[in-house]
Amino acid sequence: MSVEVYADWDEATHLVGHLHLAERSAAVSFEYAPEWLGRPNAFAIDPTSLPLGRGTFHGAALFGAIHDCGPDRWGRVLIERAVRKGTVEKKPYHDLDYLLALADASRIGALRFRRETRGPFLASGQTIIPPLVRLSALLRATDAVHGETETAEDLRFLLGEGSPQGGARPKASVVLEDGRLAIAKFPKPDDVRNIAAGEILALTLAKNAGITVAEHRLVTLNPGSISVITRFDRDGARRIPFISGHSLLGLSAGTVGSYAQLADGIRQFGHDVAGDLRELWRRLVFSLLASNYDDHLRNHGFLMLAAGRWALSPAYDLNPVPEIERAQTPKTAVTEDQEEPSIASSLDAAPRFGMKRAEALAALRETYAAVALWRSTGKQLRLGAHTLSIYATAFEHPLMEEAARLL
Numbered sequence: 001m002s003v004e005v006y007a008d009w010d011e012a013t014h015l016v017g018h019l020h021l022a023e024r025s026a027a028v029s030f031e032y033a034p035e036w037l038g039r040p041n042a043f044a045i046d047p048t049s050l051p052l053g054r055g056t057f058h059g060a061a062l063f064g065a066i067h068d069c070g071p072d073r074w075g076r077v078l079i080e081r082a083v084r085k086g087t088v089e090k091k092p093y094h095d096l097d098y099l100l101a102l103a104d105a106s107r108i109g110a111l112r113f114r115r116e117t118r119g120p121f122l123a124s125g126q127t128i129i130p131p132l133v134r135l136s137a138l139l140r141a142t143d144a145v146h147g148e149t150e151t152a153e154d155l156r157f158l159l160g161e162g163s164p165q166g167g168a169r170p171k172a173s174v175v176l177e178d179g180r181l182a183i184a185k186f187p188k189p190d191d192v193r194n195i196a197a198g199e200i201l202a203l204t205l206a207k208n209a210g211i212t213v214a215e216h217r218l219v220t221l222n223p224g225s226i227s228v229i230t231r232f233d234r235d236g237a238r239r240i241p242f243i244s245g246h247s248l249l250g251l252s253a254g255t256v257g258s259y260a261q262l263a264d265g266i267r268q269f270g271h272d273v274a275g276d277l278r279e280l281w282r283r284l285v286f287s288l289l290a291s292n293y294d295d296h297l298r299n300h301g302f303l304m305l306a307a308g309r310w311a312l313s314p315a316y317d318l319n320p321v322p323e324i325e326r327a328q329t330p331k332t333a334v335t336e337d338q339e340e341p342s343i344a345s346s347l348d349a350a351p352r353f354g355m356k357r358a359e360a361l362a363a364l365r366e367t368y369a370a371v372a373l374w375r376s377t378g379k380q381l382r383l384g385a386h387t388l389s390i391y392a393t394a395f396e397h398p399l400m401e402e403a404a405r406l407l
Contacts, residue, residue: 001096004117005030005066008110008239009304010041016111017045019066021096028096030063031056041307045111046243047269048250052308062095064247068298069111070099074170081145082155105129106173106181109233109242110304130157131175135184135219135226142170142186169195174228181231187224193390195319196227197383201391202290202318204377209286209370210363212279214314218381232314233303245300248310257297259284260335260352269302271311274354279312281353282363284334285346286318289371289403291394293321293331320394343402361407368403371395 001021006013017032030050036042037054044052046065057063062070071079076092079101083091092098104112104121106129112121130138141157144150158172170186185196200218207213215230233242248265251257259280266276280300287295294317301313334345335352343364350360374395378388 001094002115003096003100003122004114005045006112006114006121007045007241008112009043009241011238013112014039015117019096019113021094023094026061026094028059028062029056030059030066043241043304043308045241046247046250047310048248061253062099064250065109065243066099066111067095068242068244068247069102069107069109069113070095071102075102077145078155078158081150082152085152085155103173110239111241129173129175129181132177132182132184132219132228135174135228136221138172138174138184139186139221139224139226142172143189145170146189173231176228176230179236181234183229183231184219185227185229187226191224193322194225194383194387196225197378197381197387198320198391198394199227199318201374201378201381201383202292202320203315204381205290205370205374206283206286206315206318208373208377209282209367211282211286212312212314213318214316229316232316241304242313243302243304243310245297245302248302249297251297256332258333258336258338260349262297262300263353266312269310271305271309276312277354278359278363281346281350281355281360282367283315285343285364285367285403286371287331288341288343288346288399289367289395290318290374291320291322291326291397292318293326294319295332297332320391322391323393323397343399343406347406364403365407368400368407371400 001023003019005016005019007016014036015033016036017030020029032052037052042052044050046063049059049063050057050065076098079092079098092101100113100122103123114121141150141154144154170188171183174182174184176182187195196218200216203213203216214232217228219226219228233240245262245265246257248269249257249261263277263280266280267273270276286292299317301316302310303313305311331341334341334349338345347357347360350357375388
């Protein structure tokens with residue numbers, strides 16, 4: 001199977017290269033198009049695995065930046081259900097099949113795909129991305145999927161909007177009142193806590209701690225809450241190239257990586273190196289203090305703001321995890337040779353983020369102060385007492401005590 005890879009860049013859509021999949025082995029190859037290489041502002045869509053240059057690149061699986069465009073676990077469930085009901089014609093056998101089944105209009109980043117020149121971008125449909133006021137209908141459709149009672153119409157409704165970013169949570173694209181694209185994340189019937197409330201609380205605390213975060217809001221519907229996150233890979237109708245931290249480093253599937261490695265990636269490919277390194281260290285400390293354990297490197301993103309240089313995206317997917325759930329939740333290491341993250345080890349690693357200890361302590365102080373106000377911030381967000389009590393151990397724990405001792 002061969003597809004053409006395009007990118008929206010510099011006010012136009014350009015052919016970037018050709019991707020080929022070997023059906024039997026699932027091996028892939030990619031070659032940049034001569035016209036892309038000849039552009040003065042061309043860039044490598046994947047700086048580690050696909051550096052800009054002539055020749056054919058080979059891989060055992062989809063290259064990172066292209067993999068980032070594909071569906072998450074929720075999206076794969078929708079595609080597989082849609083195949084069974086005849087809503088999607090082609091049965092997916094490879095990651096590329098899943099990727100091409102997603103709606104082009106809402107796919108993350110600026111990459112687009114065609115089977116042939118002047119053919120439609122895949123997958124192109126007639127579905128219109130629903131406005132925010134359709135959240136109730138979207139919630140009913142996701143509940144039907146979880147109950148395995150979904151109809152073909154439910155799947156067209158959900159799958160037509162794609163599933164833009166990673167994770168297993170049910171989600172769909174929506175259009176805000178001002179026309180901007182956003183992601184709505186829905187509750188699951190078996191949730192034991194209000195996940196959306198926790199995410200919005202964490203994003204609010206992070207913003208108060210001086211971290212750049214994605215715009216967000218909490219929408220309360222019966223029987224649950226929905227977090228609505230504005231897409232930062234769009235500027236009006238303009239698409240902005242996106243790559244995950246995992247792909248920026250060229251890590252293989254299953255490799256966890258560390259914050260210090262991501263800092264090295266910023267040094268090599270970053271747009272505002274000094275600023276992004278300081279921001280990343282602050283996010284590291286915030287994740288420890290706010291128990292944001294599921295902070296793997298696919299939950300860190302980068303945007304192409306200037307040709308060839310990647311800028312740290314606003315923070316997203318911040319989810320505080322209560323103590324009872326932490327044993328099953330991974331957390332990203334501070335450095336490659338450190339097993340258990342701590343505030344002390346974060347301060348020791350500050351030089352790898354271009355920070356002196358005094359500067360790191362100042363950032364820690366601001367972050368600690370913001371997280372320590374978690375309960376009053378939650379009340380300002382109108383979160384109920386029961387919800388706040390469930391999240392208490394996510395914000396009151398030994399790492400907060402360690403930070404207080406070090407300040």
